[in-house]
Amino acid sequence: SQQGEEDPQALSIQEGENATMNCSYKTSINNLQWYRQNSGRGLVHLILIRSNEREKHSGRLRVTLDTSKKSSSLLITASRAADTASYFCATPRMDSSYKLIFGSGTRLLVRP
Amino acid sequence: GAGVSQSPRYKVAKRGQDVALRCDPISGHVSLFWYQQALGQGPEFLTYFQNEAQLDKSGLPSDRFFAERPEGSVSTLKIQRTQQEDSAVYLCASSPVPGLAEDTQYFGPGTRLTVL
Numbered sequence: 001s002q003q004g005e006e007d008p009q010a011l012s013i014q015e016g017e018n019a020t021m022n023c024s025y026k027t028s029i030n031n032l033q034w035y036r037q038n039s040g041r042g043l044v045h046l047i048l049i050r051s052n053e054r055e056k057h058s059g060r061l062r063v064t065l066d067t068s069k070k071s072s073s074l075l076i077t078a079s080r081a082a083d084t085a086s087y088f089c090a091t092p093r094m095d096s097s098y099k100l101i102f103g104s105g106t107r108l109l110v111r112p
Numbered sequence: 113g114a115g116v117s118q119s120p121r122y123k124v125a126k127r128g129q130d131v132a133l134r135c136d137p138i139s140g141h142v143s144l145f146w147y148q149q150a151l152g153q154g155p156e157f158l159t160y161f162q163n164e165a166q167l168d169k170s171g172l173p174s175d176r177f178f179a180e181r182p183e184g185s186v187s188t189l190k191i192q193r194t195q196q197e198d199s200a201v202y203l204c205a206s207s208p209v210p211g212l213a214e215d216t217q218y219f220g221p222g223t224r225l226t227v228l
Contacts, residue, residue, distance in 0.1 A: 031214060042116070042203060042219035043155070050214075088154050096168060097212060098143065102154030 006089060006106040014111050019076045021106040023089030024069075030092060032065055032072050033100070037086045046074075046087075079110045114138070116220035118204050124226045125194045133189045133223045137206030144187050145217060146179055147203040155203050161187060162210050173198075194227045201225070 007022045025032070031050045035043040049056045049065045049072065056063045062075040076083055086107050090100040117136045125131050137144050143162055147155035148171075158177070160168040163184040172179070176194075181187040191198055201224045205217040 042221045043205075044219070045216045048214060048216070090154075098145070098160050098215070099157045099168065100155075100217065102156070104152070104154050
Protein backbone atom coordinates (compact mmCIF):
# COMPACT_ATOMS: atom_id res chain seq x y z
CA SER A 1 0.00 0.00 0.00
CA GLN A 2 1.11 3.55 -0.63
CA GLN A 3 2.19 5.60 2.36
CA GLY A 4 2.51 8.96 0.71
CA GLU A 5 0.27 10.76 -1.69
CA GLU A 6 1.76 13.42 -3.92
CA ASP A 7 -0.11 16.44 -5.08
CA PRO A 8 -0.55 17.42 -7.83
CA GLN A 9 -0.48 14.22 -9.86
CA ALA A 10 0.82 16.17 -12.84
CA LEU A 11 2.36 19.61 -13.26
CA SER A 12 3.33 21.50 -16.40
CA ILE A 13 5.43 24.66 -16.17
CA GLN A 14 7.62 26.85 -18.33
CA GLU A 15 11.39 26.65 -18.09
CA GLY A 16 12.65 29.10 -15.49
CA GLU A 17 9.55 28.86 -13.32
CA ASN A 18 9.48 27.22 -9.92
CA ALA A 19 7.79 23.87 -9.33
CA THR A 20 6.24 22.85 -6.03
CA MET A 21 5.15 19.33 -5.23
CA ASN A 22 3.51 18.17 -2.03
CA CYS A 23 3.50 14.85 -0.23
CA SER A 24 1.22 13.72 2.56
CA TYR A 25 1.83 10.60 4.61
CA LYS A 26 -0.11 8.62 7.16
CA THR A 27 2.10 7.33 9.96
CA SER A 28 5.00 8.55 12.10
CA ILE A 29 8.31 8.71 10.29
CA ASN A 30 12.06 8.79 10.97
CA ASN A 31 12.76 10.64 7.77
CA LEU A 32 11.26 11.45 4.39
CA GLN A 33 13.10 11.11 1.12
CA TRP A 34 12.49 12.50 -2.35
CA TYR A 35 13.40 10.60 -5.53
CA ARG A 36 13.33 11.51 -9.20
CA GLN A 37 12.60 9.09 -12.03
CA ASN A 38 13.30 10.05 -15.63
CA SER A 39 11.62 8.27 -18.47
CA GLY A 40 13.33 4.95 -18.97
CA ARG A 41 15.70 5.42 -16.05
CA GLY A 42 15.79 4.23 -12.50
CA LEU A 43 15.06 6.21 -9.41
CA VAL A 44 17.63 8.71 -8.22
CA HIS A 45 17.79 9.81 -4.61
CA LEU A 46 17.52 13.60 -4.34
CA ILE A 47 17.35 14.57 -0.69
CA LEU A 48 16.54 13.22 2.78
CA ILE A 49 14.99 15.25 5.57
CA ARG A 50 14.90 13.92 9.12
CA SER A 51 11.82 14.09 11.30
CA ASN A 52 13.45 16.72 13.56
CA GLU A 53 14.27 19.00 10.61
CA ARG A 54 11.88 21.52 9.13
CA GLU A 55 13.70 22.60 6.00
CA LYS A 56 16.61 21.44 3.90
CA HIS A 57 18.31 22.74 0.77
CA SER A 58 20.36 21.09 -1.93
CA GLY A 59 21.25 23.19 -4.94
CA ARG A 60 17.99 24.24 -6.59
CA LEU A 61 15.98 21.94 -4.34
CA ARG A 62 14.25 22.99 -1.15
CA VAL A 63 12.38 20.50 1.00
CA THR A 64 10.15 21.29 3.94
CA LEU A 65 8.64 18.91 6.46
CA ASP A 66 5.69 19.51 8.75
CA THR A 67 5.28 16.51 11.01
CA SER A 68 2.21 17.97 12.69
CA LYS A 69 0.43 17.96 9.33
CA LYS A 70 2.22 14.84 8.10
CA SER A 71 3.24 16.62 4.94
CA SER A 72 6.31 17.61 2.97
CA SER A 73 6.94 19.81 -0.02
CA LEU A 74 9.63 19.80 -2.69
CA LEU A 75 10.41 23.08 -4.42
CA ILE A 76 12.53 23.15 -7.56
CA THR A 77 13.63 26.68 -8.38
CA ALA A 78 14.50 28.00 -11.83
CA SER A 79 13.36 24.80 -13.50
CA ARG A 80 15.06 23.39 -16.57
CA ALA A 81 13.80 21.08 -19.29
CA ALA A 82 16.07 18.40 -17.81
CA ASP A 83 13.99 18.48 -14.62
CA THR A 84 11.16 16.81 -16.52
CA ALA A 85 10.58 13.60 -14.58
CA SER A 86 8.36 11.93 -12.01
CA TYR A 87 9.04 12.83 -8.40
CA PHE A 88 8.27 10.51 -5.53
CA CYS A 89 8.35 10.91 -1.79
CA ALA A 90 9.27 7.87 0.25
CA THR A 91 9.37 7.04 3.93
CA PRO A 92 10.97 4.09 5.68
CA ARG A 93 8.68 2.02 7.85
CA MET A 94 9.21 2.48 11.56
CA ASP A 95 9.17 -1.27 12.26
CA SER A 96 11.38 -2.26 9.33
CA SER A 97 13.39 0.75 8.35
CA TYR A 98 14.93 -0.73 5.20
CA LYS A 99 11.46 -0.90 3.65
CA LEU A 100 10.76 2.30 1.73
CA ILE A 101 7.13 3.15 1.17
CA PHE A 102 6.66 5.33 -1.90
CA GLY A 103 3.91 7.68 -2.87
CA SER A 104 2.23 7.65 -6.26
CA GLY A 105 4.36 10.48 -7.64
CA THR A 106 4.04 13.83 -9.36
CA ARG A 107 4.76 13.96 -13.07
CA LEU A 108 6.54 17.20 -13.86
CA LEU A 109 6.82 18.56 -17.40
CA VAL A 110 9.10 21.56 -17.92
CA ARG A 111 8.43 23.15 -21.29
CA PRO A 112 11.43 24.75 -23.01
CA GLY B 113 32.14 3.47 -10.51
CA ALA B 114 29.41 1.41 -12.09
CA GLY B 115 25.92 1.71 -10.73
CA VAL B 116 23.28 -0.96 -10.30
CA SER B 117 22.62 -2.79 -13.53
CA GLN B 118 19.67 -4.93 -14.47
CA SER B 119 19.03 -7.28 -17.35
CA PRO B 120 17.18 -7.64 -19.50
CA ARG B 121 15.88 -4.08 -19.77
CA TYR B 122 12.73 -5.31 -21.50
CA LYS B 123 11.09 -8.70 -21.38
CA VAL B 124 7.98 -9.87 -23.15
CA ALA B 125 6.54 -13.15 -21.96
CA LYS B 126 3.52 -15.17 -22.90
CA ARG B 127 1.15 -15.91 -20.07
CA GLY B 128 2.30 -19.04 -18.29
CA GLN B 129 5.99 -18.65 -19.09
CA ASP B 130 8.67 -18.43 -16.45
CA VAL B 131 10.98 -15.41 -16.40
CA ALA B 132 14.22 -14.56 -14.61
CA LEU B 133 15.32 -11.00 -13.98
CA ARG B 134 18.90 -10.25 -13.00
CA CYS B 135 20.33 -7.54 -10.79
CA ASP B 136 23.99 -6.65 -10.42
CA PRO B 137 24.31 -4.38 -7.38
CA ILE B 138 27.10 -1.94 -6.75
CA SER B 139 30.17 -3.90 -5.77
CA GLY B 140 30.45 -4.36 -2.03
CA HIS B 141 26.92 -3.32 -1.22
CA VAL B 142 25.51 -5.44 1.57
CA SER B 143 21.83 -4.71 1.10
CA LEU B 144 19.78 -5.51 -1.97
CA PHE B 145 16.12 -4.75 -2.58
CA TRP B 146 13.56 -5.61 -5.22
CA TYR B 147 10.57 -3.39 -5.96
CA GLN B 148 7.64 -3.68 -8.35
CA GLN B 149 6.34 -0.56 -10.06
CA ALA B 150 3.01 -0.65 -11.83
CA LEU B 151 2.29 1.90 -14.54
CA GLY B 152 1.64 5.33 -13.08
CA GLN B 153 2.38 4.23 -9.52
CA GLY B 154 5.27 4.40 -7.11
CA PRO B 155 7.49 1.38 -6.48
CA GLU B 156 6.28 -1.22 -4.01
CA PHE B 157 8.66 -3.25 -1.88
CA LEU B 158 9.00 -6.93 -2.73
CA THR B 159 11.97 -8.34 -0.84
CA TYR B 160 15.22 -7.52 0.98
CA PHE B 161 18.56 -9.29 1.18
CA GLN B 162 21.42 -8.68 3.55
CA ASN B 163 24.35 -10.38 1.85
CA GLU B 164 22.99 -13.79 0.84
CA ALA B 165 20.28 -13.89 3.49
CA GLN B 166 16.75 -13.03 2.44
CA LEU B 167 15.56 -11.20 5.53
CA ASP B 168 12.19 -10.03 4.29
CA LYS B 169 10.03 -11.39 1.51
CA SER B 170 6.77 -10.00 2.80
CA GLY B 171 6.11 -8.00 -0.37
CA LEU B 172 6.23 -10.89 -2.81
CA PRO B 173 2.70 -11.06 -4.28
CA SER B 174 2.45 -14.84 -4.45
CA ASP B 175 4.43 -18.05 -4.26
CA ARG B 176 5.07 -17.70 -7.98
CA PHE B 177 7.65 -15.06 -7.11
CA PHE B 178 11.04 -16.21 -5.90
CA ALA B 179 14.24 -14.27 -5.32
CA GLU B 180 17.75 -15.40 -4.53
CA ARG B 181 21.19 -13.97 -3.95
CA PRO B 182 23.31 -17.08 -3.42
CA GLU B 183 26.74 -15.48 -3.16
CA GLY B 184 25.73 -12.17 -1.69
CA SER B 185 26.21 -10.17 -4.86
CA VAL B 186 24.13 -10.82 -8.00
CA SER B 187 20.44 -11.43 -7.40
CA THR B 188 17.77 -13.04 -9.54
CA LEU B 189 14.03 -12.50 -9.29
CA LYS B 190 12.13 -15.37 -10.81
CA ILE B 191 8.47 -15.34 -11.68
CA GLN B 192 6.86 -18.65 -12.50
CA ARG B 193 3.77 -19.10 -14.66
CA THR B 194 3.54 -15.39 -15.42
CA GLN B 195 0.15 -13.71 -15.48
CA GLN B 196 -0.95 -10.45 -17.04
CA GLU B 197 -1.10 -8.72 -13.67
CA ASP B 198 2.65 -9.35 -13.31
CA SER B 199 3.28 -6.76 -16.03
CA ALA B 200 5.27 -3.99 -14.37
CA VAL B 201 8.73 -2.53 -14.06
CA TYR B 202 10.89 -4.46 -11.62
CA LEU B 203 13.46 -2.30 -9.88
CA CYS B 204 16.50 -3.46 -8.01
CA ALA B 205 18.31 -1.29 -5.48
CA SER B 206 21.36 -1.71 -3.31
CA SER B 207 22.88 0.09 -0.37
CA PRO B 208 26.28 -0.22 1.22
CA VAL B 209 25.28 -1.14 4.77
CA PRO B 210 22.63 -3.25 6.49
CA GLY B 211 19.28 -1.57 5.99
CA LEU B 212 18.97 1.51 8.09
CA ALA B 213 16.39 4.24 7.87
CA GLU B 214 18.89 6.80 6.55
CA ASP B 215 20.63 4.60 4.02
CA THR B 216 20.47 5.83 0.47
CA GLN B 217 19.23 3.14 -1.86
CA TYR B 218 20.80 3.17 -5.32
CA PHE B 219 18.40 2.01 -7.97
CA GLY B 220 18.99 0.28 -11.27
CA PRO B 221 17.18 1.21 -14.49
CA GLY B 222 14.65 -1.56 -14.05
CA THR B 223 13.31 -4.39 -16.18
CA ARG B 224 10.01 -3.72 -17.90
CA LEU B 225 8.06 -6.97 -18.01
CA THR B 226 5.08 -7.29 -20.32
CA VAL B 227 2.99 -10.43 -20.08
CA LEU B 228 0.77 -11.07 -23.09
